[in-house]
Amino acid sequence: MHLKIPDGRGFKSLRARLLFIQGMNVIMNNSGNFSLLDHQLIPHHMVLSEKEAAQVLKEFSSLQPIEKEQLPKIKSTDPVIMEIGAKVGDIIKIIRKSQTAGEGEFYRLVIE
């Protein structure tokens, strides 16, 4: 489960906060709600920071420089993108399970 706990909820300690999250997860699991990101067809998506994004582009630029617009795309309306809260222009790193390589990295640019 992935939960966003709003800041300033007034937990006395980190432990209290963790217990709260745990409790919420139990409630949410029982009520039949599920997080989209847990689905077995959906690989792990993560938003790259600007620094990481620049690093990725540099890695792909060994033969000739590339822009981020040349990366594969993902729409900002994509359910997963809305769930992780990425913005247009972000680069998303996707860790795919691959039948041939075991695991593979893939990058997509968030577009309108």
Place this chain on the structure above:
Amino acid sequence: MALSEKTIDETTKNLSLPFSVKNALVSDLKKVNVSKKELEEIIERIMDIYSYSTIEPCEAAGVVSAQSIGEPGTQMTMRTFHYAGVAEINVTLGLPRLIEIVDARKKPSTPMMTVYLAQEYCNDRDKARELAWDIEATHISHLGSISTDISEMTLTIDLNEKVIIHRNITPAEIAQKLEDELGVSIVVEDNRVIIRPEKESYRELLQLVKNTQNVTLKGIKDIKRVVIRKEENIGEYVLYTEGSSLKKLEGMGGVDMTRTITNNIHEIYEVFGIEAARNSLIKEATDTLREQGLTVDVRHIMLVADIMTVDGEVKAIGRHGISGEKASVLARAAFEVTVNHLLDAGIRGDIDELRGVTENVIIGQPIKLGTGHIDLVAKQNPR
């Protein structure tokens, strides 16, 4: 002297090898004792073999994929409607299904869901059965017989008591639902529901019969049938549905949404996103080919799935999709509807950059593939 696990991890960490190869290498290295020198030789040889097994630069990967899927495709049965391992549910298979997948149809001809159940449901046949009735669309024709009385101008439904108990629905619930949907007055007498049309006319009454039959009393509208099966390999009850509607299933208790899938790739794209759609494309295409006893390397199918999903939406291969978006006018004209493409390009004054293969074949230039992609410059010896 044997190397420690830490040294092995560190030396192999930065090798540019696929995840699975690297894992196998590391775990094997840890089992046998190797010296530093041996380790270096092992890595060197593996890197040699690996680079030898990768695709050559400038190889026409797309054409190889197209041929590798196309040739086994010729051996597929033209028209198969099979009960694909799944009891009683009709699924399109063979060539029609493969065409459906690469055409990225909005709706497959036989949509189907595989619904996995939550922990407390998956081992209990009765609970699974109950859930199945909640999912399957129940119409009035399932529950009893409809008769019209012309002299009284009424429509009478005689409910079958057994079926009603079985499907866990009461006459009052049925009446309520019909009233909400049709907006007519309804009287319930035991297991009999009597409906009176608003206006007393024969036509109105006949229309009412039709409308009554179309009302979904319980369950999800698009799901015509649900079959329960115990999957021996996982030891759980799994529901197979005729018709597909992931969105409506989402709020339902007892369904394990993290495993539930559909064969409608567009629906997967809308509910789970583009990466899930890609995975689903690969799965559906592989399953279709395997069912026909054909083995196609998954890399070819992965390439097709990748090209179909590269722009963030599921695109068809073909005139309305990938091939219709080629930059070159000549390449598009060579594929389908030649005249239209040439005419449009002429009106717009398009320019063909002649970068692709097809257009260079047409005008008789060397194509940029394989050795044709490399320019050689001779170094002149100064005499």
